[in-house]
Amino acid sequence: MRRYQKQTGELKQVICNCCGRELNVDQGILKEGACHLEPRWGYFSGKDMEKHSFDLCEACYDKIISGFSVPVDVTEETEFFPMEDGETE
Numbered sequence: 001m002r003r004y005q006k007q008t009g010e011l012k013q014v015i016c017n018c019c020g021r022e023l024n025v026d027q028g029i030l031k032e033g034a035c036h037l038e039p040r041w042g043y044f045s046g047k048d049m050e051k052h053s054f055d056l057c058e059a060c061y062d063k064i065i066s067g068f069s070v071p072v073d074v075t076e077e078t079e080f081f082p083m084e085d086g087e088t089e
């Protein structure tokens with residue numbers, strides 16, 4: 001879960017939706033690994049046209065993917081483009 005400053009759009013707070021831990025945000029920048037997901041559910045789902053959004057800390061992410069029957073695909077990125085933290089929902 002992410003909270004932004006209303007006036008500036010600056011990232012204020014990131015909370016892991018799984019364990020409830022507040023992640024380290026310093027001056028609008030998230031300073032630790034996190035997984036931000038925004039699944040959009042279409043007409044053929046049971047959540048007709050809902051958009052969800054949540055954040056997972058790295059520990060919760062690791063715990064969840066370790067339960068997968070098929071492991072996640074892992075590739076190396078040559079450049080890292082962090083998410084636009086000023087982006088509002």
Ligand SMILES: [Zn+2]
Nearest residue numbers: 016019057060
């Ligand atoms: Zn967590």
